[in-house]
Amino acid sequence: MNQPQPAHTTHTAGRTRVLTGAKPTADLHVGNYFGAIRPAVEASHDTNKEVILMCVDWHGLTDKAKMLEPGKQTSGLLATYLTMGFSLEKNMCIVQSEIPQILEIAWYLSCVSAVGLLERAHAFKDAVANGKEPTAGLFNYPILMAADIVTFDAQVVPVGKDQAQHLEYASDMVRYFNNAVGHPVLFEPKPQIQETPLLIGTDGERKMSKSYGNHLPLFAPKKEIEKRCKEIKTDSKGLDDPKDPESCAVFQILKSFGSEDSVVYMEERLRKGTGYGYGHAKKDLFDEHERVFGSKREQYEHYLNSPREVAQLLTPCHERARHVAATVRQRVRDALGLGIL
């Protein structure tokens, strides 16, 4: 930390450049909205920030058995962020595989990173411990992630605790590289480790996750949403019993996306109890879900089915991102003395 920084960066005066990666995932759910989408959308409206929201499709390829998935899911991811109001005005919403400079910079970082460093990465060790036959892509993952960051001179990278080590690695690689070429060329990012508060799933037990099947989708058909809301596990308190919002999955899920009014309303009713059972709470949750997401279902479907329009919307983002990436790439190449001129 606190390494000397390069004399010239690509930063925009008065704005902190924040990089957020999002794995291409189809059919996002309320847990994703709460943990990732809403924070990114909010940051995109913060005038002190310049957000790069990057769909990291290259990262999605490291599982050989699912190599054809990321390409299919990029459009769903982009449609979701656009629908939920990610502002393109001063920010960049981009797709990783559209920025070739990242992988060139990744090569330079790989040449200053010891094999041992990568072998000690938690994510890699976990994969091996779980009996996976790891691919070189998985092994190199921390390098690609560091390249994502430095290619855009990112200043702040908000990540969950599970990614903290990767951020340390990125700082290490910046230092290794700057030392190898003898002066500061890459910009060191500041990690912003976030305690991502877990959102409970519809089973009332585990973290909301598609792999547990306990998720509440964002844009599924109305009927399915209604059914999912009704299925949420609750305790056996009766209609008129006072209920504890803190231990009530219906309330916790509402809190993750609902308006302040809707949250205050349900909290009061649950505590009081009288005439307000879990059935009412589920109905209120469903109504609020319809208001927040259901009302945007058509917009989402439109983006999902209009790849050309989305590509066009994002053209200025990709142009700016490539400009930044090309500038950093040139800085790196100049430092290494590469190229025929």
Place this chain on the structure above:
Amino acid sequence: MNQPQPAHTTHTAGRTRVLTGAKPTADLHVGNYFGAIRPAVEASHDTNKEVILMCVDWHGLTDKAKMLEPGKQTSGLLATYLTMGFSLEKNMCIVQSEIPQILEIAWYLSCVSAVGLLERAHAFKDAVANGKEPTAGLFNYPILMAADIVTFDAQVVPVGKDQAQHLEYASDMVRYFNNAVGHPVLFEPKPQIQETPLLIGTDGERKMSKSYGNHLPLFAPKKEIEKRCKEIKTDSKGLDDPKDPESCAVFQILKSFGSEDSVVYMEERLRKGTGYGYGHAKKDLFDEHERVFGSKREQYEHYLNSPREVAQLLTPCHERARHVAATVRQRVRDALGLGIL
């Protein structure tokens, strides 16, 4: 071997595409000329071949302590090949780091290659056995080399025995990738393993190599070449003794670059012996060296000091190479379904 091949390749009808990599090295010597430069120059004049001669500067970065070397030595390598007559007419003389698609394709290959495969690579195992702290770049070397090959749909890759395993790996990776996407997308190269006949050094003992200091440079000043020729170790046979050309370093070095006439002449004189001592042979070697290389010294210096001219000469090569690389990249991206349109 004999995998199904992609329906569309970038090949030129009637020509076999041959890929040759050359590490950027300054001050090339007669051993390099014999083992690499002459074969590539000759192939470039073969109308049945389309040669891609690639200065592999990215490969040169895998030794962290010497990261600033490749950039400095590219111009010397290019100047040497151009001076010695590498024909640009139907071939491509290019610099690896000018073709960004290679590293993108390398990422895709890394995602289908097991870590274990790379751990078993001889070159990597040797480095570890020699107590080197290997970089991830060295570890990933076989992937980059495979990417060099497939990015250009190379059909034939002539390599020394020490590179045979890397060629097998390239074939393996092609198969893994084609299997992962379900149809042939990458073209499988044919290795051409060459017994590179060793050239003896001026010490008359070991292989000619700059690291042994027993090399005869191509374009050093005339005085230095003369001195080097005089220093060549010979046995103690007298002026009039019959001498054995096979065990004579002077003759062996001459054979590696001299005209047929000059070789026949020296061979006869040595066998006969009478009035032809090693001093005469060394003088003849020097004269032939001056004729073959010395006469081109000015041309070499000119190229070396005219980076703009060289870059311009190679512009059509890089344009064609990028066109091929972009076509293959698109084939790969289409197979993976990547991109926002």
